Each structure stands twice: as structure tokens, then as C-alpha cells.
């Protein structure tokens with residue numbers, strides 16, 4: 001990969017990636033184990049996959065998780081983009097330190113604290129204004145938006161600070177008023193960041209267990225909550241199957257995205273070459 | 280009519296852009312903390328049925344009247360809590376160091392890889408990051424179990440004759456935290472190393488520095504922000520970690536996230552749970568501010 | 581010069597960033613149809629001045645008016661000027677056509693009219709066949725023309741260009757300079773161009789302002805700037821020049837005799853400036869204004885004293901040795917060290933073809949150099 005000079009780096013990478021991937025691979029292999037006692041090998045079988053796909057509970061939880069994740073991602077993308085633009089473009093306003101602090105805090109805030117505090121808020125609200133009447137999808141979504149929008153805002157902020165200001169100035173020079181510039185130039189420029197933010201918010205929401213279990217109510221079980229309640233008491237082969245499916249789906253999506261990125265990089269390299277020959 | 284709306288947008292869009300997310304965060308992020316603080320100084324007595332407790336607390340509008348530091352005193356007096364805080368911090372710091380030791384060479388290796396390899400390796404780091412955290416922890420349950428992969432291999436090799444206890448020990452928690460938080464270390468380091476001008480290494484070599492000297496005198500100082508950011512991204516959430524000590528540590532590993540959760544869910548003692556959260560927040564406020572500063576510094580330059 | 585009122589008039593404009601003063605109290609008038617060049621080294625405040633004209637920076641003090649109306653508080657989108665950015669700032673997500681048409685769309689020009697004008701404009705900059713392409717599919721020169729077209733289509737009163745040719749390679753740059761001039765001549769639009777390249781400034785400009793540390797050090801036509809620099813900075817900045825420091829020894833009419841201590845020699849020079857005996861001055865002479873001839877030591881036994889005594893009052897004549905020489909094709913640049921120890925840089929035209937590779941002048945040859953008093957410039961120091 002680098003020539004003989006860096007055997008050390010290659011070794012580190014090999015060991016590191018083995019550490020990252022071996023557990024996942026083993027888990028996937030065991031998902032095809034016939035035996036109910038997980039560590040005991042009972043021959044290849046797809047029995048657990050069948051059980052998994054026939055379980056209405058799993059389907060319900062998956063559907064709920066996906067619904068919450070889509071809603072969260074969309075709203076968090078909008079709010080996060082607004083926040084990111086505001087931080088970079090509105091230079092001075094009262095409470096700026098507070099605002100930037102609140103944007104970067106959720107990135108590192110222990111989830112137990114976020115979960116606990118939001119639950120207490122929802123209970124207080126319910127007792128004072130009667131809303132939310134019962135906790136469930138709405139409260140989970142609100143909680144997820146609150147921490148996911150911070151991640152989106154950070155992405156947008158970093159894209160905006162590294163972006164070329166002169167594009168927006170050019171538009172304004174050509175007669176576009178600030179609001180127009182926002183839609184014609186700034187937002188298209190931020191589109192890749194917004195998509196990345198949407199995806200990140202989506203996965204964060206889909207992955208969250210702790211915050212959701214704090215703010216949920218009876219009857220609203222998300223997929224991580226379902227998984228957690230099953231594996232707390234030990235290994236479950238159908239969870240291996242579920243894990244394999246989920247990680248497989250993510251891997252395929254990431255692979256496709258990677259391939260697209262690669263193709264685009266190659267295309268723009270080719271364009272650059274063509275241009276060099278032009279002049 | 281629509282004309283007036285567009286006029287209004289033209290002149291106020293910046294305020295809207297700012298105040299919508301700002302208001303959201305104020306309401307859903309900041310207010311809850313005050314509620315937590317208020318409940319943490321509420322009478323423990325009123326905690327038995329959590330709902331009525333809150334109503335009573337709502338009546339005494341001046342928290343000073345019904346305020347008490349009993350909950351905090353309780354935390355201080357019970358050695359279990361103090362020990363748990365220290366244990367959490369210790370586990371988080373050790374794991375941070377291991378993440379750095381494993382993550383730095385990996386990030387460096389990825390940055391130095393050429394062309395397509397770089398993209399592939401980066402995707403390989405991101406992949407676990409995008410896939411379920413819970414399931415990655417679960418994967419280790421299968422490896423560390425009494426009849427799990429490690430014990431199987433060791434038995435087969437004849438190194439041991441009966442399974443070693445790995446799952447539900449502190450060791451398992453260490454492995455789990457390092458494993459799940461490794462990408463959080465690698466990604467900021469990668470971002471920082473990526474910006475590094477590697478001709479500096481050649482310049483240092485040209486001036487007579489050996490590779491290790493170059494690494495510690497040139498590369499490390501220049502990637503300091505990435506190191507700090509990566510360490511904090513591991514350390515802070517690891518301190519409050521709940522799932523890993525619960526699943527891999529069983530009941531045997533004391534970590535504050537687990538204690539908080541059990542105070543809240545099992546004991547239904549909300550004031551104490553809130554006090555635990557407040558103290559955890561106070562313990563973490565310095566590293567959090569540090570992280571904020573590094574973040575702000577990075578986005579300014 | 582300007583009987584009519586100037587198109588742009590800048591009064592006492594200053595811009596500071598914190599403690600740092602980027603543009604320092606500048607006054608300037610620019611007339612309609614001029615191709616005005618702001619010339620100066622990197623960081624001297626050219627871009628800042630241009631950005632104040634465009635409205636992107638608010639002046640700390642002073643006013644700018646265009647066609648007599650004060651621009652203070654007028655937003656960039658409402659000003660009758662357009663700017664071509666150093667980076668071109670083409671919108672990457674829009675085709676060439678949409679980039680060029682963007683300004684008209686903002687003006688509310690109807691679709692059909694817009695299309696017509698965009699096509700016209702693209703034809704003018706010879707980019708008709710590229711109208712559907714995205715900026716990243718164009719070469720550097722094509723991008724530059726799109727950026728130009730995008731500004732010009734708005735028919736601005738003034739076009740501001742920040743290092744318009746800076747991103748192009750040398751050959752393309754020279755070719756584009758002439759295209760830019762032709763375009764300006766045809767449209768009659770006033771151009772204000774920023775550059776750090778003095779050759780480019782000389783080629784393009786009808787008038788040049790030389791800037792240093794936020795101030796104008798001289799404003800004039802290219803010839804004035806080159807032939808009559810008013811300060812050492814300008815003389816040094818534009819082209820190369822020989823500088824001789826000395827004291828005024830005698831004055832007769834407009835002819836001065838200057839004594840330079842370092843090589844203990846006298847120089848005569850003509851000047852109309854107010855100068856008195858005893859003044860410290862610098863004499864500046866351009867390399868191409870110095871004559872150089874081969875000198876035959878055998879024919880002239882004691883030439884230096886004789887000749888310089890004879891011609892002291894009318895001509896500056898010195899004997900020296902060629903200490904360095906660079907053959908540049910059309911010309912050669914020589915460094916001649918006089919007997920007094922002063923080094924002159926001299927440009928000589930190579931009129932004859934040198935097939936043998938041997939020149940009539942060569943290293944270590946004895947030469948005689950001379951320049952007429954009217955060709956030298958006196959700068960008060």
C-alpha cells in the first residue's frame with residue numbers, strides 16, 4: 001500500500017481492522033447456526049432468519065424506528081441547517097456563546113443525562129399544560145431532533161466556513177437580494193452537507209436506545225429497545241440474524257455511496273485532464 | 280398579502296434563521312437541565328410516587344422554600360456513589376488512552392494510503408459508525424461468553440482446561456468501550472492529519488531528524504487539536520456510558536450511567552437520580568468546555 | 581482634464597480592520613470610458629478599495645459617489661457597478677447560460693429577451709457552443725470569459741476586475757490583455773482593474789494608480805508613471821532603474837550638477853523642480869536610456885579624464901568594464917562597473933545577428949557608457 005517503508009503502518013491497519021470487523025463477522029456466521037444455544041454449533045441453517053421475518057414484533061418495532069428516524073432526519077436537517085447558517089452568517093447577537101455551546105454540547109453529552117432531563121421536561125409539561133398526553137413516538141422524535149440537529153449544524157457550519165464567500169458576493173453583485181442569495185447560492189452549495197446531515201441524523205435516531213427508552217411510553221417500542229430487552233438476558237440467535245441483516249443493509253448502502261463517490265472523483269479527474277489538454 | 284409576507288421574509292429572514300433553532304434548543308435542551316436541577320434539590324420524601332411528587336414541587340414556586348441538599352449529601356455519604364464516579368472516570372480514561380494508541384496509527388495509515396485505498400479504508404472505519412451500536416456490543420457478548428469464541432479457541436489450543444470468565448467482568452467493559460468508541464477517535468484524527476502537509480516530514484528528515492523524532496516534534500504538535508477532540512469524544516460519553524457496563528459488565532462493574540438509570544427506573548428515586556445526573560454533569564463540564572473550545576478554534580481557522 | 585463631472589468620485593476613503601489600516605484616506609476621480617488600473621504589491625489594499633466600490637466593504641470613513649449619487653449605505657445588489665472576482669466565482673451548480681443570465685433574471689428581464697441577450701453575449705466572448713456546460717467543464721480561459729460575460733450583460737456603468745488575468749498562464753494572459761482592451765473600447769464601459777503585474781498595468785491602462793500601504797503614491801498615464809516617477813518607490817516598482825544618491829553642487833538654468841560621494845563622480849541632469857544647492861537628491865536613469873559603446877584603450881591613452889572633462893556639462897560619460905551580461909535575444913542586459921566602482925545596469929539592443937555566438941560586447945570588455953541629462957530623472961529624497 002505504501003511500499004516497504006511502512007510495514008509498521010500496514011500492520012497497525014491490519015490489526016485495527018481485524019479488531020473492528022472480526023466480532024461482526026463472527027456474529028454473522030453464528031446467525032446461520034441451527035442450534036438455539038448460541039455458542040454450540042448445530043450446523044448451517046436459515047431458521048433464525050425465517051423466525052425473524054415472521055415476527056410481528058420485530059416488524060412493528062422496525063417500522064416505528066424508521067418512522068421516527070425519517071421524521072427526525074428531516075426536521076433535524078432543517079433546524080440544523082438554519083442553526084449552522086445562523087452561527088456563521090449572523091456574526092453578532094445576544095446569547096451567541098450560549099447558542100454555540102448548546103450546538104456543540106449534544107455531541108458529547110452522556111445520553112443518560114439527555115434522556116433523563118427530557119423525560120422530566122415532558123412530565124412537567126404534561127402536568128402544567130396537559131401536553132404531551134402520552135409519551136411515545138412524538139416525544140421520542142422531539143428528543144432525537146434535539147440532539148441530532150446539533151450534528152447537522154456542525155456539518156453545515158464547517159462546510160460554510162470553508163466555502164468560498166465570493167460566490168454569494170457575486171450573486172449579490174449581480175442584483176440578488178440577501179434572501180434570494182440564500183436560496184440561489186447558499187443552499188445549493190450546502191446541499192451535499194445537508195444530505196450528509198440527513199443521513200447522520202437518520203442513523204443516530206435509528207441507533208439510539210437510551211434517550212428513547214427514557215422518553216418513551218407504553219406500547220412504543222423501537223427496534224433498539226426490542227433488541228436490548230432480548231439480549232439483556234444472554235445471546236439470542238434471532239438477534240444475530242437481525243444484526244446481520246441490519247449491518248448488511250448499511251454495508252450495501254455505504255458501498256453504493258462509496259462507489260458513486262469514487263466514480264464522481266474519477267469523472268472530475270478525467271474532466272481536469274481534458275481541460276489540461278484543451279489549453 | 281403574499282407580497283407583504285415576502286417583504287417581511289426579506290427583512291427578517293436572518294432573525295428567523297437564528298431564532299427557530301435557538302428557541303428549540305432553549306426549550307428542549309436548556310430548560311430540561313433546570314428542571315433536573317430543581318428536582319435534584321426537591322425533598323426525597325415526595326419522591327415515592329413520581330407523578331404527584333412533581334405536582335407538589337410545582338406548588339412551591341420558590342425552590343428555596345422546599346430546597347434541600349439532602350440528595351447531594353446522600354451521594355457524598357454513601358461510599359458507593361463516590362466509588363462509582365471514580366470508577367467511571369478511571370475506566371473512561373484508560374479506554375481513551377487505548378483508543379488513542381490504536382486509533383492514531385490507523386488514522387495515520389489511512390491518510391498516508393494512496394488514492395483509492397484511502398477512500399476504502401475510510402469507508403471501513405465509517406461502516407461500524409453507521410451500523411448499530413447495540414449490535415456491535417452484542418457481538419462481543421458472543422466472543423467473550425463462557426462458551427464463546429475466545430474460550431473455544433483457548434480450550435482447543437489446550438492453554439486452559441476450563442472456560443475463563445470474560446463476560447460480565449471489567450475487562451469486557453474495557454474491550455467494549457474501546458471497540459465501540461474507536462471510530463470516534465479515528466475520525467477527528469483523520470480530519471486533522473488530512474490537513475497536514477507531509478512535506479514537513481521530509482523537511483524535518485532533511486534537517487537530520489529521525490522518523491520517530493519527526494513524529495513527536497512535528498506531526499504530534501500539529502495534530503494536537505485532533506488528538507484533543509478525539510480523546511474528548513471518547514472520554515466524555517464513555518464516562519456516562521450505560522449500555523456497555525450493563526451488557527458486558529453485568530451487575531459487576533460500577534459505572535455512573537448504570538447507577539443513574541437504576542436509581543431512576545428501579546428505585547424510582549427521582550431526586551437522587553437527578554442529583555447523580557447533576558454531579559455527573561459537573562464532573563464533565565470541564566472536558567465539555569474544552570471540547571467546545573477546540574471545536575470553535577477549528578471552525579475559525 | 582475633466583470638464584465633465586467624473587463618473588466615480590472617491591473622497592477621503594479609509595478602511596481599517598481593527599488597528600490595521602488597509603486603505604488610507606484616498607481621493608480619486610475616474611472618468612467615463614477610462615480603463616483605470618490599480619497597481620501595487622500584494623496586501624497593499626487594492627482588493628479592499630475595489631470591494632468598497634462594489635459595496636462589499638463599508639468604508640470606515642469617506643464617501644464614494646457614482647454618477648454624482650452617494651453610494652453610502654447602498655447595498656451591492658443595488659449599485660450600478662459589477663465585479664469580476666479573482667476566483668471568477670462562477671456558480672458551480674449552474675450552466676454557463678444560467679450563470680450569464682443570472683443578473684438579468686434578478687432584474688426581472690423577460691425570458692425571451694433574456695435568452696436573446698445571453699446568446700449575444702456568449703457570441704461576443706466566443707462561447708456559444710459551451711452554453712450548456714457547467715463551469716467545471718471549462719478551461720481557465722473559458723471560465724474567465726464566462727465571468728466577464730456575466731458582468732457585462734448587466735451593462736454596468738463600471739466594471740470592477742480583481743486580478744482578471746491572474747489565474748491564466750503567461751501566454752494566454754498576454755493574448756487576453758488585448759481582448760480585454762478591445763472589448764472595453766467597443767463597449768465604452770469604464771473598467772477599474774486591479775493587478776500586481778506592472779507589465780499588465782502598462783499594457784491595459786489609460787491611467788494607473790500606484791498603491792503602497794493603503795495610499796496612492798502616484799496617479800498618471802503609463803508614460804507619466806514610467807518616464808516621470810515622482811518617488812523612488814514608483815521608479816523602483818515600475819521597470820528597472822539605476823539610482824544614484826548625491827548632493828546638488830551647482831545649478832545653471834534647469835541643468836543641475838550632482839555630486840555622488842560613493843564613486844566621487846559628477847552627474848548632470850535637467851530638471852524643472854524647485855531644487856537648491858546642497859539638497860540631497862537621487863538621480864534615476866533607466867537602463868535602456870544609457871548608451872554603451874566598445875572602448876578601445878589603445879586609441880585613447882588617457883580618455884577618462886579628457887573626455888569627462890570635456891563633456892561634463894552636456895553629457896554623462898564613463899568608462900567601465902562589463903562585469904555581468906545576460907543575452908535576452910532582442911536585447912542584452914549588461915552590468916557595467918565604472919572606474920569609480922559604481923554598477924550601472926544597461927540595456928543594449930542587439931541590432932546585428934551574432935552567428936558565431938560571439939558578441940561585439942562580452943564579459944570583461946572595456947566599454948564607454950553615456951546618457952543625456954534630459955533622460956535622467958531627479959527625485960528629491
Ligand SMILES: Nc1ncnc2c1ncn2[C@@H]1O[C@H](COP(=O)(O)OP(=O)(O)O)[C@@H](O)[C@H]1O
Nearest residue numbers: 597600602620621622623624625626627628629
Ligand atoms: N476582512 C479582513 N479582515 C482583516 N484584514 C483584512 C481583511 N481584508 C483584507 N485585510 C488586510 O488588508 C490588507 C489589504 O488586503 P487586500 O486589499 O486584499 O490586498 P491586495 O492589494 O493584495 O488585494 C491585507 O494586509 C489584508 O491582510
Ligand SMILES: [Mg+2]
Nearest residue numbers: 623626627742
Ligand atoms: Mg487582492
